[in-house]
């Protein structure tokens with residue numbers, strides 16, 4: 001079984017959480033559950049100099065929930081602005097072959113780019129980012145195909161251009177990685 005837990009941290013609309021689970025069932029054949037309550041945003045992760053939150057802290061938190069609650073993967077979803085040292089911001093983060101990932105709504109919101117709020121567009125962007133980050137946890141690296149979900153996004157324009165699907169090469173890698181769980 002490939003069991004994914006979606007862990008809301010801070011204020012995340014229910015529509016987003018449910019939409020993520022739908023997509024994960026479709027793309028990964030996963031069993032997806034949403035944690036019944038939203039965790040408070042961890043103040044330890046805050047960087048006062050950057051006025052942003054350390055993404056790695058959220059990934060570690062997600063990993064500890066995966067071990068504690070026996071999920072194959074845990075994806076934290078948050079509304080705060082995330083960074084990793086060396087980058088201005090990140091849409092999400094995961095460790096290669098890790099148990100946890102994080103995705104932030106913050107820089108995916110159309111409002112940040114002066115556009116009107118659009119929940120459907122936000123959901124589409126979040127879904128692509130979540131699928132991408134779980135791909136990393138299955139051992140996939142970035143892909144050069146601009147339509148492949150494993151393409152790195154520097155800007156939402158790139159997120160909008162790629163699809164939520166894997167190119168055929170990445171899909172084969174995913175299927176190989178999933179075999180291990182689906183036979184359990």
Ligand SMILES: [Zn+2]
Nearest residue numbers: 132136142152
């Ligand atoms: Zn990536």
Ligand SMILES: [Zn+2]
Nearest residue numbers: 143148167170
């Ligand atoms: Zn690819």
